Amino acid sequence: MAKLIEFLTFPFKSLFSAGKGYKTYERFIEHSYDIGVNSLPLIIVVGFFVGLVTTVQSFYQISNMLPKYFLGLTVGRMIMIELGPVLTALVITGRCVSAIAAEIGTMKTSEQIDALRVMKVSPESYLVKPRILAMLLSLPLLNAIMITASLLIGAIFAQVFFQVNTDIFFYGITHPFYPREFLVSFVKSIFFAFWISSAGAYFGFNVAGGAREVGRAATKAVVVSSVLILILDFVAAIIFF
Amino acid sequence: MIKVINISKTFDGIKILDDISIEVSGELVAILGPTGEGKTVLLKIITGLLKPDSGKVFIDQGETLGYVFQHSALFDSLTVEENIRLPLEECSCLKEKEIRERVKIVTNMLDIEGSFLKRNATKLSGGERKIVAIGRAIINDPTYLLYDEPTTGLDQVTHDRICDIIRNLNKPGIVVTHNMDTIKKIGINIIYSLKSGRLSLYSNHGLTKE
Numbered sequence: 001m002a003k004l005i006e007f008l009t010f011p012f013k014s015l016f017s018a019g020k021g022y023k024t025y026e027r028f029i030e031h032s033y034d035i036g037v038n039s040l041p042l043i044i045v046v047g048f049f050v051g052l053v054t055t056v057q058s059f060y061q062i063s064n065m066l067p068k069y070f071l072g073l074t075v076g077r078m079i080m081i082e083l084g085p086v087l088t089a090l091v092i093t094g095r096c097v098s099a100i101a102a103e104i105g106t107m108k109t110s111e112q113i114d115a116l117r118v119m120k121v122s123p124e125s126y127l128v129k130p131r132i133l134a135m136l137l138s139l140p141l142l143n144a145i146m147i148t149a150s151l152l153i154g155a156i157f158a159q160v161f162f163q164v165n166t167d168i169f170f171y172g173i174t175h176p177f178y179p180r181e182f183l184v185s186f187v188k189s190i191f192f193a194f195w196i197s198s199a200g201a202y203f204g205f206n207v208a209g210g211a212r213e214v215g216r217a218a219t220k221a222v223v224v225s226s227v228l229i230l231i232l233d234f235v236a237a238i239i240f241f
Numbered sequence: 242m243i244k245v246i247n248i249s250k251t252f253d254g255i256k257i258l259d260d261i262s263i264e265v266s267g268e269l270v271a272i273l274g275p276t277g278e279g280k281t282v283l284l285k286i287i288t289g290l291l292k293p294d295s296g297k298v299f300i301d302q303g304e305t306l307g308y309v310f311q312h313s314a315l316f317d318s319l320t321v322e323e324n325i326r327l328p329l330e331e332c333s334c335l336k337e338k339e340i341r342e343r344v345k346i347v348t349n350m351l352d353i354e355g356s357f358l359k360r361n362a363t364k365l366s367g368g369e370r371k372i373v374a375i376g377r378a379i380i381n382d383p384t385y386l387l388y389d390e391p392t393t394g395l396d397q398v399t400h401d402r403i404c405d406i407i408r409n410l411n412k413p414g415i416v417v418t419h420n421m422d423t424i425k426k427i428g429i430n431i432i433y434s435l436k437s438g439r440l441s442l443y444s445n446h447g448l449t450k451e
Contacts, residue, residue, distance in 0.1 A: 019331070020330075020331060023330065023331060107316075110312065110314060110317075111310050111312060111314035112314050112315075112316055112317075114285075114290050114310070114314065115308075115310060115314040115315075115316075115377075117288075117289070117290060118288050118289075118290065118306070118307075118308045119327070119328040119331065119332060119377075119381075120328075120332050121327075121328070121331040121332060126331070
């Protein structure tokens with residue numbers, strides 16, 4: 001129970017830890033580049049295949065039963081509300097959260113975190129705050145890019161292979177249009193970003209030992225983040241729908 | 242003044258430090274002892290990184306500590322210069338020009354300059370890392386310096402160079418080591434011995450004649 005409370009309060013303590021604002025900003029930019037820009041190719045590739053698979057599966061389910069614009073409606077809703085934010089967060093967990101845990105864990109075992117404390121620098125402010133902020137910026141943007149890539153490739157594939165005109169496909173996506181559905185996607189991304197970056201940093205911070213423990217911390221961070229994404233996704237589904 | 246009063250610390254049922262008391266004011270003192278006797282634990286308690294089971298540490302108001310870690314604890318993603326200036330960048334109100342001047346003074350003291358300052362910390366040898374760690378510890382001009390095995394694992398030339406640096410800095414503090422040669426080279430007079438968790442005065446006139 002104490003560990004759970006520690007985990008839940010860790011990101012808030014980190015965000016409110018004292019540190020020089022402009023130094024935090026510099027590191028925030030650096031981490032945003034690493035999490036956001038460097039993840040772009042992977043997110044686009046994943047988005048392409050998510051779009052393709054979703055389009056093929058949806059067409060198989062609705063063909064000859066429903067009007068063609070239902071393909072856009074189904075693919076659009078699935079990707080925007082569910083697959084976009086969840087898969088983006090899971091991909092970023094694999095790529096970045098494990099790296100956050102491993103990097104901070106290595107710093108812990110090599111006494112770099114102790115060195116910060118001796119210098120009267122808050123390790124939470126130096127290491128955790130900019131990473132959480134960078135994730136809060138990057139994940140919703142990556143989600144938007146994943147959704148865009150998926151829908152574009154889905155529309156092209158539907159036109160070429162299923163003779164569903166792109167106008168009809170996009171008509172399905174936008175009719176009916178509920179801003180809430182659009183909003184949910186980004187609200188989920190923000191919550192995922194907050195908790196997965198916190199999990200990475202938390203498990204890195206709590207490494208005690210050597211290389212094996214750093215590896216275990218990275219694994220724990222990925223496992224806990226993945227489960228958190230699914231739990232938060234369920235909570236969001238209950239709250240918003 | 243650093244005042245350590247009746248410190249005890251136990252790890253896994255083994256008493257590492259047993260009722261340790263020591264005072265350091267204007268001099269560099271050495272704590273001599275074999276590996277695993279709790280020298281690092283004592284320094285970490287003094288710096289506040291570890292909490293003692295009992296006892297207290299007092300440091301006079303306005304006085305500060307610099308700590309040279311046993312394994313240097315440099316930031317691998319930073320260059321030599323960035324490592325040295327980090328404490329000033331993060332904790333001082335100095336302007337960039339003043340920081341640069343301070344870094345220049347310290348790097349001159351340590352006799353490091355030019356392209357070496359731009360090297361990444363991962364590209365440094367053990368001895369070079371120690372020198373950079375000393376630079377980082379002194380950049381804030383602390384009142385006391387604590388050195389944790391500053392010469393372990395170094396060749397004789399680098400060992401002597403680091404001893405010269407420590408002697409020339411002429412800062413009060415504590416050097417913990419298992420190497421008598423280090424104490425001789427630095428020229429420390431007050432030497433304590435830490436064995437089986439107990440601290441005792443070993444010599445107050447150095448090791449030069451022994």
